[in-house]
Amino acid sequence: MAIQSLQTFLFIVLQVVGRVTCLKEVSDRQCDCYLTNDTSKNYFTTHNFFDFRALAQYAKVPSPIADPYDSTNADETSNYFLNDNWTKVWGIQQWNNSDTVDSGDVPVLLVNSPNNIYIEKNEDENASSDTFLTMRTLRYKDYQSTAEFESISKAYHFLSVRMYARTIGAPGAITAMFTYRNDGGSTQLTTVQESDLEIRTMDPKDKVQYTNQPSYNAAGYDIPKATRNATTPIQADWTQWSVHRMDWSPTDTTWYIDGRQVASIAFQVPRDPSQVIFNAWxxxxxxxxxxxxxxxxYLQIQWIEIVYNSTGNAKTTDKRNEDTAWSLSNAKRDEEGCQNVCSIDDTPTTGTPVLLQGGASRISDHILGLGVAYIWIPLLLATFLI
Structure with a gap:
């Protein structure tokens, strides 16, 4: 009897695993929307993937530029950053903070340079890629040479953004991935809407800072509810290659490292369309x-992946027209506009979505994703055998 019951159990398990593993890889043209997994299960309309792992033809580490004027006016480091696939989505920054230095708010001149964003050959032992994108920040006597690129669109309105990345180098730097909006460019704190992932190289290597800005008030006092100093999972300190993920929804911002939730903040969640920014400074x-x-x-990145909604304005990177750029709440309800539901989480090939079985009307069939199945099947089997 026990053997027969075990056979029945294993048959059910194989059925479930078979249903999950047969998910079909598709192109984005075949997806009406995307459903994310884990605690932040949300729907999004659009998917972008930027892969820096096999770009040997562009790999070259540029020599640093000591003069701040020459640095800010430097050319892009390779034709990769002149290609439409890059320039239609991202803009490399050349601004500096001379105003805040002159006012005495900060002590060091910061100068963003295109020379500090480049494709580099991966020299790791047992390297997981041929190349990666590097963002470099260097300290000279008179200034800090830095790197930043930001989305051309300011119309991202809720998203899940991930980077496979690591941070290395000397204390005294910040590497970051964040959303940002500042209405009218005002200096008033109340105009800022921002969700941050920040790594401070002076911090312990197992600590990452997550914040819904502003993190302090007009009187200069910290707002504890706005920020978390989180501990990374074991074997995933910020010097190691890890998937850093940020999910921004109407109710909260939630962060993950290698699929494990490390922080979630429901206080002061950004409300309005924003940019996506990466920097090292x-x-x-x-x-x-x-x-x-x-x-x-250095912030070194093998790939960046985003699923998002947008306002559909003239500058959006959403390739659909305004009528199909719908809100996250509408996406959940509108089955006619979301017949083909895809996932970027349950795919065997990073960057390539899979079509979830049954479309929007049968999304519950897929709640037990492949990653979850590997966890609960052994647990159930252990329970059965006990």
Missing amino acids: SDGGEWSGNMSVGKDA
């Missing part, structure tokens, strides 16, 4: 720390 201030002259730090 320092200004010598209290938050970043003051990097020693001659030192450097």
